[in-house]
Amino acid sequence: MDSGAQAAGWTDERVETLKKLWMEGLSASQIAGELGQGVTRNAVIGKVHRLKLSARAKPTNTAPRARPAPRPAPRRVASPSASLSSGSGGASMMGGAVKARMSMPRPQTMGATALAASPEIETNLYVAPAAAELFIPEDKRLNLLQLTESTCKWPIGDPLTKDFYFCGQHSLESGPYCEFHSRRAYHQVDKKRR
DNA sequence: CCCTGATTCGC
DNA sequence: GCGAATCAGG
Numbered sequence: 001m002d003s004g005a006q007a008a009g010w011t012d013e014r015v016e017t018l019k020k021l022w023m024e025g026l027s028a029s030q031i032a033g034e035l036g037q038g039v040t041r042n043a044v045i046g047k048v049h050r051l052k053l054s055a056r057a058k059p060t061n062t063a064p065r066a067r068p069a070p071r072p073a074p075r076r077v078a079s080p081s082a083s084l085s086s087g088s089g090g091a092s093m094m095g096g097a098v099k100a101r102m103s104m105p106r107p108q109t110m111g112a113t114a115l116a117a118s119p120e121i122e123t124n125l126y127v128a129p130a131a132a133e134l135f136i137p138e139d140k141r142l143n144l145l146q147l148t149e150s151t152c153k154w155p156i157g158d159p160l161t162k163d164f165y166f167c168g169q170h171s172l173e174s175g176p177y178c179e180f181h182s183r184r185a186y187h188q189v190d191k192k193r194r
Numbered sequence: 195c196c197c198t199g200a201t202t203c204g205c
Numbered sequence: 206g207c208g209a210a211t212c213a214g215g
Contacts, residue, residue, distance in 0.1 A: 049201080
């Protein structure tokens with residue numbers, strides 16, 4: 001009995017699922033995860049475009065597609081070596097080590113995520129720059145002149161008062177902040193406020 | 195750093 | 206047609 005060859009090939013069923021989920025606003029990675037591990041987010045996006053499904057939720061948008069992206073020279077890596085004997089009816093794929101790439105068990109705020117009915121009163125109109133999250137001993141606090149290339153430049157407190165200082169921890173090579181504040185800087189913590 | 199979709203191009 | 210690599214934005 002033949003078996004296998006399920007990862008590749010977009011069956012009508014899968015295409016329908018793709019359309020459905022895409023229209024519902026799910027992200028490509030989520031759809032990929034839903035379809036199966038044999039499908040990557042790139043595959044989903046690629047298929048979406050081939051189907052001309054892009055622009056799912058854009059009723060009134062006449063904005064041109066940004067820029068055609070002036071590619072200098074993608075220069076893709078040539079085939080490492082076509083020494084892999086293809087054909088010969090040797091289905092040597094699927095060894096078993098299925099790496100669960102990209103695990104995201106977190107709900108994450110998607111487009112159709114309803115707001116939690118939290119009657120909490122937001123009295124704090126002014127939120128400090130995530131200060132109280134990391135206590136810095138006084139002897140470690142730095143002022144503007146004390147900052148160096150290797151000190152975390154995350155500001156803490158109100159710049160207009162004396163209780164202002166910089167984190168001062170050893171900063172990462174990849175940024176001006178320490179590891180802790182580097183995360184706070186970007187990452188999707190609150191996403192965009194619509 | 196994380197994520198998102200968009201695009202290109204070798205297969 | 207397919208999707209990895211890459212790009213570009215947030």
